[in-house]
Amino acid sequence: MLEIKNLSVTYGSKVALTVPNLNINKGEIIGVMGESGSGKSTLVNSCLGLVRFKGQVTLETDNVGVLMQEQHYVDTMTNQKIIEGLLNTRIKRDDKLAELINFFDFGSQLSLHFKNLSGGQKQRMSLIMVLYQEPELLFLDEMTTGLDFESRQALINHLKVYFKQHQTVIMVTHYAQEIEQLADKLLIIHDGQVMAFDKPKNLFNQYIGYSAFIVGNNAGKSISIHQPEEEYSVARQLIDNGDDFRRTQGDIELVYTAITKGQ
Numbered sequence: 001m002l003e004i005k006n007l008s009v010t011y012g013s014k015v016a017l018t019v020p021n022l023n024i025n026k027g028e029i030i031g032v033m034g035e036s037g038s039g040k041s042t043l044v045n046s047c048l049g050l051v052r053f054k055g056q057v058t059l060e061t062d063n064v065g066v067l068m069q070e071q072h073y074v075d076t077m078t079n080q081k082i083i084e085g086l087l088n089t090r091i092k093r094d095d096k097l098a099e100l101i102n103f104f105d106f107g108s109q110l111s112l113h114f115k116n117l118s119g120g121q122k123q124r125m126s127l128i129m130v131l132y133q134e135p136e137l138l139f140l141d142e143m144t145t146g147l148d149f150e151s152r153q154a155l156i157n158h159l160k161v162y163f164k165q166h167q168t169v170i171m172v173t174h175y176a177q178e179i180e181q182l183a184d185k186l187l188i189i190h191d192g193q194v195m196a197f198d199k200p201k202n203l204f205n206q207y208i209g210y211s212a213f214i215v216g217n218n219a220g221k222s223i224s225i226h227q228p229e230e231e232y233s234v235a236r237q238l239i240d241n242g243d244d245f246r247r248t249q250g251d252i253e254l255v256y257t258a259i260t261k262g263q
Ligand SMILES: Nc1ncnc2c1ncn2[C@@H]1O[C@H](COP(=O)(O)OP(=O)(O)OP(=O)(O)O)[C@@H](O)[C@H]1O
Pocket: 011, 012, 016, 034, 035, 036, 037, 038, 039, 040, 041, 042, 043
């Protein structure tokens, strides 16, 4: 769906991004992580042809949707008028649009003005309009930045269902939560270089190896374990102390830190 070869982007004398080779297959959901200034937006902008670059970027489709972090719409009209005006349709007569509005729980926000929406509602309205065009390739840039935990999770829950049946997605995020729940592959950019591109599970095995956390619910303390055989005795200890516990594994933050900070 997207192929990059020998990409290099320079601003003035500064090389902001180099990507020797990157292939994104149809239907894959890619989570892009990297520090501020690492080159994430430059990558997206190169794919969209918004910056000058050297090398080759090939998109298999022209039907590309983009959702940037901040949206601005005129404020003299209701959201319904904005949506209908921009999409040149009427919700009443358009089943596809009505379904999307229903799917994203946006019905009760139609009569409001955009400025009165919460951050999560604003993003859902923009998503409705972007998804209406049924893009085959979708770029989401920091879609949930600024949202509180619950609004972010609500949006992720919607997208989890939606992405299953739809397009190839490239989403820039700094929330591990989004990657864990939505992405098939993680792309880590650091200082303008691609440091890793693979399934989170593979990266975890490669960079962290075996690791699990046992979190005691009473104590709220987490115990990190690096040998499978340790697990049983730690769990036993917690039970003997009358504690309940849960086990977690595959933390994206750990992978990210190991790769970018060499830990
Ligand atoms: N138009 C520009 N002119 C000059 N330098 C730029 C321009 N756009 C980006 N840069 C520089 O290129 C580097 C990569 O920027 P980019 O916006 O791609 O990073 P990012 O990872 O998206 O950061 P953030 O997470 O803060 O959005 C940064 O050092 C930035 O200062």
